[in-house]
Amino acid sequence: MARASNLSRRRLKHFVHLSKHKYRPQRKALKALFKQDTYRIEPDAKVTDKSIFKYWKNRHRLFSKMQTHDLYMTRELWFSVTPEIVAKFAARFIKSCLPDAQVILDVYCGGGGNTIQFAQYFQKVYGVDNSLEHLYCTYRNAQAYSVEDRVWLKYGDWPTLSRKNRFEKLQIDCIFSSPPWGGPQYLKSEVYDLEAALQPQGLRETLQGFLRVSENVVLFLPRNSDLGQVSQVTREILGDEARCKVLYVKDNGFLKGILCFWGEKFYNYACQTAPEDPTTVSSTIDYDIDG
Numbered sequence: 001m002a003r004a005s006n007l008s009r010r011r012l013k014h015f016v017h018l019s020k021h022k023y024r025p026q027r028k029a030l031k032a033l034f035k036q037d038t039y040r041i042e043p044d045a046k047v048t049d050k051s052i053f054k055y056w057k058n059r060h061r062l063f064s065k066m067q068t069h070d071l072y073m074t075r076e077l078w079f080s081v082t083p084e085i086v087a088k089f090a091a092r093f094i095k096s097c098l099p100d101a102q103v104i105l106d107v108y109c110g111g112g113g114n115t116i117q118f119a120q121y122f123q124k125v126y127g128v129d130n131s132l133e134h135l136y137c138t139y140r141n142a143q144a145y146s147v148e149d150r151v152w153l154k155y156g157d158w159p160t161l162s163r164k165n166r167f168e169k170l171q172i173d174c175i176f177s178s179p180p181w182g183g184p185q186y187l188k189s190e191v192y193d194l195e196a197a198l199q200p201q202g203l204r205e206t207l208q209g210f211l212r213v214s215e216n217v218v219l220f221l222p223r224n225s226d227l228g229q230v231s232q233v234t235r236e237i238l239g240d241e242a243r244c245k246v247l248y249v250k251d252n253g254f255l256k257g258i259l260c261f262w263g264e265k266f267y268n269y270a271c272q273t274a275p276e277d278p279t280t281v282s283s284t285i286d287y288d289i290d291g
């Protein structure tokens with residue numbers, strides 16, 4: 001019993017990073033999650049919830065360690081986590097473009113799909129999410145990949161936190177974000193409206209806020225995103241000559257979304273220095289807004 005609570009305390013200590021004291025009200029809830037080993041996946045126990053069955057069927061694509069390590073998912077995370085191969089591609093691509101980068105901020109870090117892959121290539125990864133359960137899953141999943149020491153998590157609502165202008169001091173080399181797309185319904189309309197449908201802020205506000213923290217910004221957005229909006233917002237915020245690089249990413253032959261890059265070093269990236277095995281995620285169209 002004593003051993004278990006020491007373990008929980010140690011884990012909580014690791015979990016609390018950016019500003020320790022802010023976690024006091026959450027400590028009890030976190031402790032309960034750890035103690036009850038909540039959300040641990042039984043990879044071979046078939047899910048009964050029909051709405052997540054298709055995601056469960058592809059569970060090994062979400063986390064390759066699904067069968068060999070303890071991994072943790074809430075119901076929402078089943079359709080939110082970035083598949084590992086896509087997350088790895090994004091991390092490698094950013095590393096190739098920004099070889100000296102050390103610190104990444106993953107806003108809306110969810111279950112850690114992206115955070116974990118960033119932690120494989122960068123020294124420090126900050127993750128922010130307004131779900132304590134998701135932060136707990138990120139931490140647990142980072143443990144499965146032995147990268148939890150590089151991962152620093154912050155609980156809270158991003159728009160509120162970002163208004164306090166504290167992230168500017170963290171010397172973030174690149175902000176990555178896979179914001180909530182609004183659930184699986186995002187494909188219902190032919191064109192995804194990046195102002196009306198993206199949560200919790202539209203593209204303009206999201207990008208403006210991120211650019212205050214870092215000059216390098218990467219967003220993972222729906223494959224049917226309105227590229228006209230991307231172009232317009234880019235020019236409105238960064239000027240008429242500004243560009244945004246857009247890569248279409250596939251996993252297992254299926255288009256998973258687009259990666260949008262803002263930042264000079266991304267635009268001038270030479271393909272011959274692409275991360276090894278560039279075909280695992282095919283960047284089928286390299287869409288340059290000005291190109």
Ligand SMILES: C[S@@+](CC[C@H](N)C(=O)[O-])C[C@H]1O[C@@H](n2cnc3c(N)ncnc32)[C@H](O)[C@@H]1O
Nearest residue numbers: 081082108109110111112113114129130157158
């Ligand atoms: C698409 S998921 C991110 C998935 C993540 N990239 C991964 O691979 O696991 C979006 C996340 O945003 C979080 N979120 C939604 N609204 C938020 C807000 N206002 N502030 C902070 N996090 C928020 C949700 O809890 C969810 O975990």
